[in-house]
Amino acid sequence: MRIIDYFHHGLQRDPQRLAFVDPDKSYTFAQADEMSARIAGGLFAAGTPDGARVAVYSPNDALAFVCIVAAMRLGCPWVPVNVRNPVEVNAAFLRQAGCSVLFFHSSLAADMREIAARTPSVKTIVCIDSQDPAATHSLDILMALEPGPVPEVPDDPDRVIAIVPTGGTTGLSKAAVWTHRTWDAVTAALWTSCPARGAPVHLVAAPMTHGAGAVAMWMIPGGATSVVLRKAEPVAIMEAIQRHRVTHMYLPPTLIYMILAHPDVRQYDYSSLQYLIVAAAPIAPDKFREAMEVFGPCICQSFGQAEAPMLLTFLSTADLLEATAPGAPARFASCGRATLGTRVEIMDDEGNLLPPGRKGEIVARSGMVFQGYLLNPRANEEARRFGWHHTGDVGFKDEQGFVYIVDRKKDMIVTGGFNVFSVEVEQVILGHAAVQDCAVIGVPDTKWGEAIKAVVELKPHAQADAAEIQELVRVRLGGVQVPKSVEFWEQLPRSNNNKVQKTEIRKRFWEGRERLV
Structure with a gap:
C-alpha cells in the first residue's frame, strides 16, 4: 500500500474530525486533504521531479505535518530535519540525502539561509507561515500554482518514502532509507499492538523530527487527532493529556523521569490514556513501576531504531500487570516480545543464534527493517551480517520470548x-x-x-x-x-x-x- 493511502483511510473515517491541532491552529482531515493536494500540485507545477527528496524544517507545528502529507501524496521521500541541530549538521545531512525541496518555518529563517547556502541540491525553498525574500515561494503562492494533472504514485513496496537520520552518538548521522514496505510493517505493528478504544487522540510531545512525528503519521489511518505541543515540557504534557483527553502518546525515558520528578505530577487526570509508549532507550524498572502507579494501566514499551522503526518488540500493559504479583517474572526490565511479522533473536559474534538466557547481540528479520544506509555499502554489509539485521544492542531472551536489553555493544565496560x-x-x-x-x-x-x-x-x-x-x-x-x-x-x-x-x-x-x- 502507498503511504498516502494511509492518510486516505483516516480521511474516510470522518472528514470533519480534527487531524492536526497546535496552540494556534487546527486542520480537519478534509482541510488537510485539500491543502496537501494543493501543496503537492504546486510542487509539481514548480517542476519538482518524481522522487525528489523533501525536507521540512520546522518546530512542532500542525501546518508542518500538512506539508509532510503533501510530499507523501506526490511520492516524494520525507527528510526530517532537527531544528535543534547545528546548521552545519543539518546542511551535511541534506547534502547526504540529496534534498531538493526545503519547507521551513519563519522562526528558522536565519538558519535556513545558511543551510540553503551550504546545500546546492536544494532548488525549491518554501516558507510555510509567511513571506520571506530568501524563499522561492511562500506556501500561499505555491498552492495557487496551476499544476495540471498530478501523476499517481506507483504502488511499489520498495519505493523510498523517507530518508531518516540515525541519530548516531559519534560523528554525523547515517541516512536510513525507509520504503513503503517499512511503513506498512510498522503501521501494522502499531495498530495490532495498540488498538484504540473509541476515537484516538495522539499527543506529539517530543520533536516531530523524531519518534513523535513518525508515530503521528502511523496513527493517521485510525483517524487519530494529533495534538502538537511546541515544547516537550512536563507541565505542558500533563496539561495536554488532561485537556485533550489524550489516548496515545510516546515519550523517551528521560522525559518520563522529568515528569515523575515534578511535584505536581499526581495532580492531573490521566484517565483517558490507553497507551503511554516508552521508547528510544531502556527505562529503569523502578521508574517504570512508578510510571504505572502515576499514569495507571496504560504504560507499555517498544524497542526499535531508525533502521527498524519503533516496534521490533512490544511490552504491553497486560504483560506488565502479570508481573506485579509477588514472585512474578521481572518483566519491568524487558522491552517485550517480537511484534507480528517480526523475528527477534540473540546472536553471538560467529553468527550462532543463542538459547534463552544467553547474552549476545539482538538481531531481527522483519518487513520493517530499512532498505539500507544511503551511499554507505560498508555500513550496510556490517548491519546485514549472517542474513540478519544487527541492532548493535546486547541482550537476552527468556523462555517466554521476552527480550531484555542490557547494553549497547560499544557501551560495555571491561574492568x-x-x-x-x-x-x-x-x-x-x-x-x-x-x-x-x-x-x-x-x-x-x-x-x-x-x-x-x-x-x-x-x-x-x-x-x-x-x-x-x-x-x-x-x-x-x-x-x-x-x-x-x-x-x-x-x-x-x-x-x-x-x-x-x-x-x-x-x-x-x-x-x-x-x-x-
Whole structure:
C-alpha cells in the first residue's frame, strides 16, 4: 500500500474530525486533504521531479505535518530535519540525502539561509507561515500554482518514502532509507499492538523530527487527532493529556523521569490514556513501576531504531500487570516480545543464534527493517551480517520470548577482565529515590584498564552521596559492578531527542588519549 493511502483511510473515517491541532491552529482531515493536494500540485507545477527528496524544517507545528502529507501524496521521500541541530549538521545531512525541496518555518529563517547556502541540491525553498525574500515561494503562492494533472504514485513496496537520520552518538548521522514496505510493517505493528478504544487522540510531545512525528503519521489511518505541543515540557504534557483527553502518546525515558520528578505530577487526570509508549532507550524498572502507579494501566514499551522503526518488540500493559504479583517474572526490565511479522533473536559474534538466557547481540528479520544506509555499502554489509539485521544492542531472551536489553555493544565496560553492562548499573541507580537520571561509563584506570564511573543528576532539591549510590549497586548487583567513583552533575548533556549523551560525558575523562577503551 502507498503511504498516502494511509492518510486516505483516516480521511474516510470522518472528514470533519480534527487531524492536526497546535496552540494556534487546527486542520480537519478534509482541510488537510485539500491543502496537501494543493501543496503537492504546486510542487509539481514548480517542476519538482518524481522522487525528489523533501525536507521540512520546522518546530512542532500542525501546518508542518500538512506539508509532510503533501510530499507523501506526490511520492516524494520525507527528510526530517532537527531544528535543534547545528546548521552545519543539518546542511551535511541534506547534502547526504540529496534534498531538493526545503519547507521551513519563519522562526528558522536565519538558519535556513545558511543551510540553503551550504546545500546546492536544494532548488525549491518554501516558507510555510509567511513571506520571506530568501524563499522561492511562500506556501500561499505555491498552492495557487496551476499544476495540471498530478501523476499517481506507483504502488511499489520498495519505493523510498523517507530518508531518516540515525541519530548516531559519534560523528554525523547515517541516512536510513525507509520504503513503503517499512511503513506498512510498522503501521501494522502499531495498530495490532495498540488498538484504540473509541476515537484516538495522539499527543506529539517530543520533536516531530523524531519518534513523535513518525508515530503521528502511523496513527493517521485510525483517524487519530494529533495534538502538537511546541515544547516537550512536563507541565505542558500533563496539561495536554488532561485537556485533550489524550489516548496515545510516546515519550523517551528521560522525559518520563522529568515528569515523575515534578511535584505536581499526581495532580492531573490521566484517565483517558490507553497507551503511554516508552521508547528510544531502556527505562529503569523502578521508574517504570512508578510510571504505572502515576499514569495507571496504560504504560507499555517498544524497542526499535531508525533502521527498524519503533516496534521490533512490544511490552504491553497486560504483560506488565502479570508481573506485579509477588514472585512474578521481572518483566519491568524487558522491552517485550517480537511484534507480528517480526523475528527477534540473540546472536553471538560467529553468527550462532543463542538459547534463552544467553547474552549476545539482538538481531531481527522483519518487513520493517530499512532498505539500507544511503551511499554507505560498508555500513550496510556490517548491519546485514549472517542474513540478519544487527541492532548493535546486547541482550537476552527468556523462555517466554521476552527480550531484555542490557547494553549497547560499544557501551560495555571491561574492568579487570570482567564485562560490565552499563545499562544494568544505570537501572539500579535510577531506582534511588533522589536520582532523576544517570549515566554509567568506563574511565581510564591504571590498575583495572577501565574503572566504572557513575555520573548522576539528582531530582530538584534532593540529596544523595556517593557512598549510598555505591552501596545500592553492591547490594543489587555485587562488587564487580560497583562504580569506583560517583560524580553529581547539575544536568547531564542530552541530545535533541532527550537521550543522555554518553559520548559527551566520556570526552571529559578520555580527552587526549588515542584509545577510548
